[in-house]
Amino acid sequence: MSPFPTSTVLGYPRIGPRRELKRALESYWDGRSGRAELERAGAEIRERTWRRLAELGLEGLPSNTFSLYDHVLDTAVLLGAVPERYRAAEDPYFAMARGTDGLAPLRMTKWFDTNYHYIVPEIGPETVFKLDASKPLAEVREARALGYETRPVVVGPVTFLLLAGAPERLDDVLGCYEELLAALAAEGVAWVQLDEPALVGDRTPEELEAVRGAYDRLGSVTARPGLFVASYFGDLGPALPVLAATPVEAIGVDLVRGGGVPDLPGKTVVAGVVSGRDVWRTAPERALAALGAVRAGRVTVSTSCSLLHVPYDVDAEPDLDPGLRARLAFAEQKVAEVVALARSDFQGPVPAAPSVPLTSPAAPEERAPYAVRAAAQAAHLGLPPLPITTIGSFPQTGELRAARAAVANGTLSEDDYERRVEAEIERVVRVQERLGLDVLVHGEPERNDMVQYFAEHLDGFAVTRNGWVQSYGSRCTRPPILHGDVSRPGPITVRWASYAQSLTDKPVKGMLTGPVTIVAWSFVRDDLPLRDVVFQVADAVREEVRDLEAAGLSIIQVDEPALRELLPLRRAAQADYLEWAVAAYRRATSGAADRTQIHTHLCYSDADQILAAIDGLDADVTTIESARSGARILGAVSAFGRGLGPGVYDIHSPRVPGADEVEDLLRRTLEALPAERVWVNPDCGLKTRTYEQVESSLAHVVEATRRLRAELQA
Ligand code: MET
Numbered sequence: 125m126s127p128f129p130t131s132t133v134l135g136y137p138r139i140g141p142r143r144e145l146k147r148a149l150e151s152y153w154d155g156r157s158g159r160a161e162l163e164r165a166g167a168e169i170r171e172r173t174w175r176r177l178a179e180l181g182l183e184g185l186p187s188n189t190f191s192l193y194d195h196v197l198d199t200a201v202l203l204g205a206v207p208e209r210y211r212a213a214e215d216p217y218f219a220m221a222r223g224t225d226g227l228a229p230l231r232m233t234k235w236f237d238t239n240y241h242y243i244v245p246e247i248g249p250e251t252v253f254k255l256d257a258s259k260p261l262a263e264v265r266e267a268r269a270l271g272y273e274t275r276p277v278v279v280g281p282v283t284f285l286l287l288a289g290a291p292e293r294l295d296d297v298l299g300c301y302e303e304l305l306a307a308l309a310a311e312g313v314a315w316v317q318l319d320e321p322a323l324v325g326d327r328t329p330e331e332l333e334a335v336r337g338a339y340d341r342l343g344s345v346t347a348r349p350g351l352f353v354a355s356y357f358g359d360l361g362p363a364l365p366v367l368a369a370t371p372v373e374a375i376g377v378d379l380v381r382g383g384g385v386p387d388l389p390g391k392t393v394v395a396g397v398v399s400g401r402d403v404w405r406t407a408p409e410r411a412l413a414a415l416g417a418v419r420a421g422r423v424t425v426s427t428s429c430s431l432l433h434v435p436y437d438v439d440a441e442p443d444l445d446p447g448l449r450a451r452l453a454f455a456e457q458k459v460a461e462v463v464a465l466a467r468s469d470f471q472g473p474v475p476a477a478p479s480v481p482l483t484s485p486a487a488p489e490e491r492a493p494y495a496v497r498a499a500a501q502a503a504h505l506g507l508p509p510l511p512i513t514t515i516g517s518f519p520q521t522g523e524l525r526a527a528r529a530a531v532a533n534g535t536l537s538e539d540d541y542e543r544r545v546e547a548e549i550e551r552v553v554r555v556q557e558r559l560g561l562d563v564l565v566h567g568e569p570e571r572n573d574m575v576q577y578f579a580e581h582l583d584g585f586a587v588t589r590n591g592w593v594q595s596y597g598s599r600c601t602r603p604p605i606l607h608g609d610v611s612r613p614g615p616i617t618v619r620w621a622s623y624a625q626s627l628t629d630k631p632v633k634g635m636l637t638g639p640v641t642i643v644a645w646s647f648v649r650d651d652l653p654l655r656d657v658v659f660q661v662a663d664a665v666r667e668e669v670r671d672l673e674a675a676g677l678s679i680i681q682v683d684e685p686a687l688r689e690l691l692p693l694r695r696a697a698q699a700d701y702l703e704w705a706v707a708a709y710r711r712a713t714s715g716a717a718d719r720t721q722i723h724t725h726l727c728y729s730d731a732d733q734i735l736a737a738i739d740g741l742d743a744d745v746t747t748i749e750s751a752r753s754g755a756r757i758l759g760a761v762s763a764f765g766r767g768l769g770p771g772v773y774d775i776h777s778p779r780v781p782g783a784d785e786v787e788d789l790l791r792r793t794l795e796a797l798p799a800e801r802v803w804v805n806p807d808c809g810l811k812t813r814t815y816e817q818v819e820s821s822l823a824h825v826v827e828a829t830r831r832l833r834a835e836l837q838a
């Protein structure tokens with residue numbers, strides 16, 4: 125077996141440095157281009173990646189890290205786990221990812237504690253696993269034709285099945301993995317990387333036993349590549365000795381977030397010392413100390429996880445302040461750091477972050493008990509039963525995006541832009557009035573993104589021009605960089621929300637992003653405890669809540685879709701996180717008067733682990749995703765004592781739900797919750813949909829709600 129290379133990365137961004145994949149996908153989905161063009165765009169991105177990694181001097185090049193949509197979905201396809209109903213679709217892969225007119229897509233959820241979303245494989249007793257190794261093999265050959273030997277990366281069997289909720293099928297999938305190893309060996313592949321990030325979470329003794337069995341079995345395949353099992357996002361803990369006792373030749377450990385490595389004499393340790401989760405240059409002393417502490421047969425320098433979670437290149441950011449730029453490393457710079465560390469010519473110094481006074485003002489006052497607030501709000505708002513609302517955003521039109529770009533390059537005046545935003549707000553208000561919604565929104569047309577917009581208006585943040593990171597499929601975000609003390613120079617959203625309210629007698633809901641989410645979706649300074657940073661942001665949001673209220677808004681929504689995302693993967697650390705996350709939210713919202721109704725919104729429906737924390741937010745109304753996942757949430761939330769809006773319409777798919785379908789979901793909601801607490805709303809914001817889809821869908825939501833209201837009143 126050839127030795128493992130001395131430097132590598134666990135994965136690389138794949139959307140393209142200028143989001144080439146996004147454009148290619150969207151044009152393919154719209155029918156503006158064919159399969160061949162899509163394939164070509166993918167091939168160009170892969171070629172550029174391999175070439176760049178090789179130019180930077182990296183030894184171990186990964187392959188199969190590219191994906192047309194998602195690497196977990198790719199793994200499902202690799203294993204033949206394509207549910208029967210998608211097989212007849214014109215394009216089963218994208219049908220699973222995005223749905224079709226007649227088919228809902230598979231469920232999607234967040235990848236561990238990141239903002240990347242994967243497609244949840246659907247595995248039932250009827251699933252027959254059957255290897256289809258065409259994708260990894262094609263990438264190996266493609267790279268070889270360009271002159272590069274690569275290491276295919278595949279999600280490992282234990283993680284795959286845990287994510288799919290089907291750990292009992294381990295024996296069956298292992299057959300496919302054995303065949304895969306044989307096929308790769310036949311292709312002349314020297315090493316394969318099996319990603320097992322699930323092993324950094326709390327695993328039961330049975331699960332650890334399954335890990336042992338799985339890797340003993342894969343290790344005993346006679347003709348196979350070297351086995352590199354990669355872990356990331358934390359410490360392997362008790363899984364490390366288990367893996368170490370199997371025949372796997374190389375083990376990847378996250379030395380940024382994880383503790384350390386015990387002696388692993390016979391193994392290669394792939395030491396993740398360059399963080400794949402932040403944008404800061406690596407502190408040389410820290411990386412060298414971590415590397416120096418590894419006692420193993422061989423040590424490879426690597427990133428702590430795939431670089432999927434960081435942007436491509438700091439050099440694409442000419443507008444950033446030079447002092448800040450000097451502290452930054454994106455994917456390209458991180459690869460260069462890995463190479464330099466492996467060659468032991470790592471050059472500091474990393475400029476130190478400016479030192480900053482710690483702000484820790486006393487906790488502000490709390491709100492009155494819910495019953496008092498609810499009575500004040502009912503008297504003030506006078507809403508009908510089953511009030512209908514939306515989550516905030518309305519379709520972001522091409523014109524709006526173009527107008528924003530035109531302001532940025534100076535071809536449209538700020539004033540003209542603002543008129544356009546106002547015109548859009550008026551359109552959104554009229555649409556909602558015409559459809560008959562009860563609590564209106566202004567539609568968020570001024571926001572490029574729910575976090576970036578706030579970052580642009582707060583001190584302490586920088587935003588990038590090209591710092592895109594994949595969120596799911598073709599969707600990318602540009603996480604702002606929180607590098608200094610946060611404060612609010614002036615009101616941010618008040619003028620838009622009050623403009624909307626001036627147009628209508630219906631209540632308009634002011635729309636803010638919560639402190640935990642702002643921090644979760646930014647790259648955050650690492651010289652202060654996260655808790656202190658979050659509290660600074662909470663104080664800025666609190667000021668905005670006060671100003672919205674003073675401007676006459678009676679309902680204010682503070683979104684926390686990322687609350688669960690930051691939840692530590694190990695239970696032992698969770699309570700502390702939830703305590704400060706909830707405290708930050710309450711700090712942001714507790715300045716509101718009793719009669720001001722505070723809403724919050726969370727996207728995901730597998731909220732089981734944090735129900736108590738969601739309850740602890742003490743919001744008057746909580747809206748949460750439910751439709752997309754078949755209303756699984758309902759059982760869990762029935763004990764909630766305040767307003768609750770489980771989504772009745774899946775906004776992730778272009779499909780328009782019928783009124784009967786919405787009615788059915790509402791009926792199930794009403795079986796689980798008392799009617800007086802139920803709100804009617806979509807799963808999430810509507811900005812990725814078209815007006816046509818949104819108007820038809822919401823018309824059906826209103827129709828279904830009216831039917832049920834009539835029954836309730838009868
Ligand atoms: C990801 S949650 C989105 C909430 C935001 N208010 C919106 O409607 O887009």
Ligand SMILES: [Zn+2]
Nearest residue numbers: 685727808809
């Ligand atoms: Zn949402």
